[in-house]
Amino acid sequence: MPRIELETVINAPIERCFDLSRSIDLHKISTEHTNEEAIAGVTLGLIKLNESVTWRAKHFGVYQILTTKITEFDSPRFFVDEMVRGAFKGFRHEHHFESIENGTLMTDIFEYQSPFGILGKLVDIIVLKRYMTKLLIKRNDTIKEFAESDQWEAVLSQ
Template sequence: MPKIELTTKIAAPIEIVFDLSRSIDLHKISTSHTNEEAIAGKTSGLIELNETVTWRAKHFGIYQELTSKVTGLERPNYFTDEMVKGAFKRFVHEHFFSEEKGCTIMNDVFDYDSPLGFLGKLVNFLFLKRYMSNLLEKRNETIKTFAESDNWEKVLPQ
């Protein structure tokens, strides 16, 4: 069961960082290189507790669909999304937010199982964990860039 843990320090208020992390619109921006789009469920705005979103994106040259659901949410400190349907055997993505010396500390814990038994473990070892880490790091960098500028106003409801 691979686990990816990332910490990102952001010079912005916790509420802005938290909401940017739940923004369907910002997620589309951060994954534009995969042609990712929300095609069902919540397709724009802020995803809330018990809502789902189905994403369609091109990974490894193949278009794939993945549906996730927000299964826990405590604004502005925490939310969890879990795969309901998709290519993984399972995944749980926990998002933790705290404040420290005027900054927001965003911690991601992405815990997943690859499909296909031993072959999935081999794929994970060879490249999947690195690929997923890069996707999450790019997403977090986009959140940081928007939060630390006035660009957050373009994607968050006023």
């Protein structure tokens, strides 16, 4: 099962980073390039334990539908979203937050299974892991940008 681990240091309080990470509105901003929109479940604001969101986005030239659910939640240190329905065989995305000097260490652990057996594993090696890593880095850069500036207020006040 492919695994992507990313660490992002953010010069902002842990609570702000945690909330921005579960903001549907900020997620839409970070994925504008894929035309991602929340079409069912929680479609605005902050997602919480046992809530789900269904996303519609264009990846590899094709619109796809993906539903995730928050399955674990320990504010402001940790939450997990897992795929309920979508193109993957499955995925689990852990979001960890730790207070550090001058801010927060945000760690993502993203594990997924591609469909289509051996063919899926080949796609992982050639393109998918790199593609997913770039998506997560873009998301984390957006969280960092908003958390470290006044932009967070507009997103979290909604």
